[in-house]
Amino acid sequence: MVVPFWTPITPLTGFLLHADPQLATFxxxxxxxxxxxxxxxxxxxxxxxxxxxxxxxxxxxxWLAMTVAMAGALAGSWLGTHLLRRVNERxxxxxxxxxxxxxxxxxxxxx
Numbered sequence: 789m790v791v792p793f794w795t796p797i798t799p800l801t802g803f804l805l806h807a808d809p810q811l812a813t814f815x816x817x818x819x820x821x822x823x824x825x826x827x828x829x830x831x832x833x834x835x836x837x838x839x840x841x842x843x844x845x846x847x848x849x850x851w852l853a854m855t856v857a858m859a860g861a862l863a864g865s866w867l868g869t870h871l872l873r874r875v876n877e878r879x880x881x882x883x884x885x886x887x888x889x890x891x892x893x894x895x896x897x898x899x
Contacts, residue, residue, distance in 0.1 A: 821877050829865070836861075 810831060814824035843849050872880070 815881075821880050822872055825868075825872055829868075 810824075810828045814827055815821055819827070875883075
């Protein structure tokens, strides 16, 4: 199995990048970044819980991959929650855009 170089860090960056379109929509609608990120995280949690239930019922769980992803998601959510309170909102917006553009560029050139 070929794994992209960014796959191991994806769960750790999930607190910012998991639902970028949701974050953009909420902030464009006038929400502050911190409130938008919190709302996005709640929605992502509900979406992920639904996916977990579907996979458990289907019996198609790859337990090692699930364990690694779960550990990364938990670490990322903990780290993201603490960083979100401390980071300047303007710096946060710039960081989200820069990371999003870098990932989009990498995926574009890989395709």
